Amino acid sequence: MISMFKLILLIILLTELETLVILRLYRPINRSSFPFNRYLFTIALLLITIGSLTFAIIKFVLIFHQQFQLSKLYLSCIYIFLFCSLLESIGILFIFPYLNRLKLIEQQYEQNRQEKQVDIRRVFSLAKEERSLMLIGSFFLFIESAIDIVTIILFGQIIAFALKYESMHSVNVTILIYFGIDFINCICSFLNSWLFDLAGQKMIYRLRQNIFNAIIKQEIGFFDENHTGELTNRLSSDTQVVQTMLTGNIALLIQNFIHIIGSLIVMFYLQVTLTLVLISIVPIVILIATIYGNIIENLRQQFQDKLAEANKTAEESISNIRTVRIFGSECKIIDRYKQNLMKSFVIGKKLAFNDALFTGVTGLLTAGTISVVIWYSAKLVHDKKLSTGILSSFLLYLIQVAVAFAYLASLYGEFMQTVGASKRIFYLLDRQPKIPSTSNESCSIEPTDFDGSIHFDNVSFTYPTRPEQQILTNISFSIPPGQKVALVGPSGSGKSTIASLIERFYEPQSGTIYLGSYSLASINPQWLRQNISFVNQEPSLFACSIRYNISFGLDPNQVSFDDIIRVAKQANSHQFIEEFDQKYDTLVGEYDHHLSVARALLMNPKFLLLDEATSALDAQSEYLIQEAIEQF
Missing domain, CATH: 1.20.120 (Four Helix Bundle (Hemerythrin (Met), subunit A))
Known part of the structure; x- marks a missing residue:
């Protein structure tokens, strides 16, 4: 009451x-x-x-x-x-x-x-679609863990029967029962392992897809501020850390939790005083684990960030290996990568020390408590107050609880590490692009009367990574329809910037850009990409066939092979392609400028942007591409 x-x-x-x-x-x-x-x-x-x-x-x-x-x-x-x-x-x-x-x-x-806060609860939400698989797996895991507890009782009975009876009949029956439930245990172990692993594979597949979708929809300024190595690190190592925790470690968490609760219930029934001595260290361990978890969470986030910096250096060096080789800077790059790795190594040493300290302290507390329990239980047996069979079962439960506590302690640290590593993942998933890549309420207009004219009205612009450097200041000009207009000026004067603004890679700080009679910011981005093509100074092609690269901007089902051949001829690349054994199914080689022009022409754009598209070509190739452009 x-x-x-x-x-x-x-x-x-x-x-x-x-x-x-x-x-x-x-x-x-x-x-x-x-x-x-x-x-x-x-x-x-x-x-x-x-x-x-x-x-x-x-x-x-x-x-x-x-x-x-x-x-x-x-x-x-x-x-x-x-x-x-x-x-x-x-x-x-x-x-x-x-x-x-x-x-x-x-x-x-x-x-x-x-900002949305990241904690263990939100990390668990990543696996909500696999909840049914994990629940079924948890059911079999519960049966497996319960059997683990029951087998210890049977083991104690086997010892008691062996000491009490001269006949082996009771021992043999108990052994057969033990084998039968252990067989069921193996089946449950197989099912829960398979279901949790399957849930993990499904989760990491969906998570990587969602992260990639979030990355690919960001504005160009986002990629100026975040290097490729950092982003690919989120897709690979960070997602793997989350998968390990949400599937493998969560199964261990459930299993060890059941072992602790079930074992303590049986131990309370067998010997109350010994059990109370054992659980007296629980509040101390919880307090230490909380402090340890907070430290590990911060260190893990720092470790992942420093590792991403090292990956960025490696990615830049490998992708620009020709530049490295030209200047003989191999040693310089190696030293730079070593310095970045050293930063992550220093934090890794702190992680290792804190992990070892936590393991040592909790191990010392556990060892001291177990020593007291064993001494007191031996005294009870000596005083004839406790039977040998009960003592054997109790000690086995004691070992099971100690092992489970050790697992839980290490799992708590790993959970905190995962929270730290997942903050960058949630940053990518939560981030909304400043410039949308698809239609929404603010940019949904699809002009039906666009004639190809463009007008800049007092446009000013600075790059997000260099806000102190003004690139354009109150620029105003118009491009009439049906004309070829050249922007001439020294390097850094803003020619490429104007082309990027027309493609809406960036938003101007002030002023307005008009396509026909409509503001560029109000036009559907997908319609914009379909009606304006852009060939930049260093066109990039994918490691796929020539056919795929030329038709990249359109749905392959809506592009005929005749159209691909037609634009290849317009770009003066058909003759080169026909010399290959696999022709248009050949993987992309050195003829990237020709193919990039063909790719732009296939879009049949109303406005074509060329940003020094022939600057890296020889005179003959430049003449051929200029001839193709004249035919447009």
């Missing part, structure tokens, strides 16, 4: 305190009474928990000294009530420092209110 009354009071007080905290964070007005109410509720909570703990201690002392003949179940309830009251008091004490940090949390919330 007292426990029920206390539970009702705690629920009411904690609910009211939670409401006050939420109002404090999310409603910045009418908060003058918060300090008084906060102290009122916390003092009430403290009085209730202290009273409950005092009552439990007095009851325990009275029963212990008076030596009442009570059942094991009643004694177990008394011990559990005392232990839970102690945990409850410790938990209430932890409220005070967190309430004192409320003001700092409020300030951080104001600064980061636009």
